[in-house]
Amino acid sequence: MKILSVDDNPQNRAVLEKALSKQYEITSSDGSEPILALMETHQPQVVLMDIMLGTDYTGYDLVKEIRANSAYNNCEIIFISALTSSEDKLNAYGSGGDDYIAKPVDFQELREKLRRVELRQSERDGLKDMYEMASNTAFTSMQQASELGELVTFFTDNLEVTDLEILFGNIKQYYANAGVKCCVEFRVANEYYQYPKETISDLEREILELGRSAKRIVPFGSNLLFNSHACSMLVKGIHFNDDEVIGRLRDNFAILLTIVDSRIDFIEEQIEKRSIRQKAINSLKNQLTDDFSTIKSLCLSQDEQISKLVNDLSQAVQLKIITLGLDEEQESELMGLVDETKEVVAETLGLSFVLEDKLKSITERLKAVE
Template sequence: MNEKKHIIVVDDEELNLFLLEGILADEYLVTTVDSGASCLDKMNDIKPDIVLLDVEMPDMDGLETCKRIQEISECPVIFVSAKGSLQERLAGYAAGGYDYIVKPINGHELTAKLKLILSQESEKQSLKDNIESSYNTVMTALTSSSELGCILSFADKIHEAYNYKEVANLVLITMKQFGVETTLHIRGEIEKEYYSSNGICPPMEVEIMELLRHKGRIYDFSQRTQVNEKRISILVKNMPEDKEKYGRLKDHLPFILRIADGYIKNLDVSFKMLEQEKQLRKTVTQVNSQLVEVEKNLQQSNNMCFQAMNNLVDDFELRLEYLALSEEQENKLKEMVNSHTEKAVQTLENTDEINKTFSSILVKLRNLLE
């Protein structure tokens, strides 16, 4: 049986603590505290899996508490607040929040979010290890490279990417060279997806990136910067404190993103052409089958017509002697029958030409399929 996950609930209102504990107690171990300071004390004693944190509290508010939690733990923090404007959510995200829930709390929504976050956390480490492994490989090759060398390497290697995920991994690895943690949002025609150097993107991070996508090409807040292009956005979560490094990175980011955006556009064109080729091959195959059937039917019709004419001529000659006609009358009838028979044969020969045309078309279609 799986061990219950541990959740700390922080709120200065006793009623809120009682309600949240009632919602969570059946599925989780719940510890309730009434202040940020008490929460930090508990963090030293236990290692919770998630912290539910009220924003507005006396002495130490939720934002400050969250910042201090981030200094001692990687535990996800979900803010619980009666307010949910963009500025308040930005402040929560800047403080290190993982998600943001607006009161009154819906019990089903809360438990669903908790299950999703816990599931993502279980995947986070393995995904992070993959990024770290790729980073170490590239780091070995680029140990002595300058920042320009990183960018040139990125511009060269991106042409080896065959899908959005490979483009994202290359951008994330390149950003690792600059010593920053990043999240990407790629908006291709085939799919739209988020990618993070930490593995899984927190819901609040996804929400913030979507909101900032419409706030101009470059948006700075706190120690973070988001750069937007048409098909890709990048959020740098720990811009350098050194002013020179900060300035250089801010110059590099739009250039790197323009390269990535252009390549994503090329991928979209390639994907579209592949789909068109697939549909064309499917159509050609169908037309080929239909033409084969038409050719077969035409050949059968020709054979039947030739046989019918031969039978007609044979029957005519057999019955002619019973008509008691003069030799002159017989000759005229024979001439008339022969004349019409020759016309029918000519018509059938024209049909043979049609068959030959169909055969030529079939050969060309088969060549297209090879």
């Protein structure tokens, strides 16, 4: 413990130094030097202050100067004086003193007071350490809560994302908030997508490709490579001096990789579902096209058969008219019936052409379905 002794009597200073120097680091002054300069130079934990210094200033004045400077709030001041009245002691206490010893000094009493000062200093230091530890813990907890909050935000913001470009943009922003940069490779449906597309270097591409078969976390220099079955993320420029911070960020980045994995798995499922749906649509298109072709062929065949039957009927009627001996009126009536039949058949054939056009239109529309 450092002690500053202020006394205008050199004999008193010498006695104090001899009595205390083996146990403490003691510096003496006659009070003529500026007290704050002495405090700044020696940084004492205890000041032993005489009251009557033989100058324009008293010990009270010097102590008031010390107490006016908050840098020395924890420095304890013990007055040592031949002035022993209650008024003197009250003045000493009022000026900022912590204790008082009358001259001639009882060194056993002084050592006991210094021992108590050491004990209080130790308690204060312990409390200070506890406060700093609590403050650091609280700050770390708040920092962790903030970082976890960012992970939760990333998760919720990407619940509906199915576009890899957008997903990378959100990953990039997350890392930017953490003060680092990144490049990413997504592995989706046996295809590889590397970002940022325009600025990724050949070396970064190679590193991401190595991630396809590397362990989950690969550190090298100020970089970390995080890998999974669906994604590799190269995190660049982790320039932090605090190992605890680096460890925490490493854990957070690993959690981010897990979140991205789940997103990629979802996107892959959607791609697979779309593929299955497209195959089903294509199969249906082909089946309907074949069915419509069959219907068209049947309609054409039926039209040909009907036309042939009507023509045969017309010819047969005309031949029979000659042998039946019908008069002109009967012959005209019978041929009228034949003509009406032809008209009905023609209308029916016209409907077949309409049906054919509709089938053709449906077939073209099916071909356009994706």
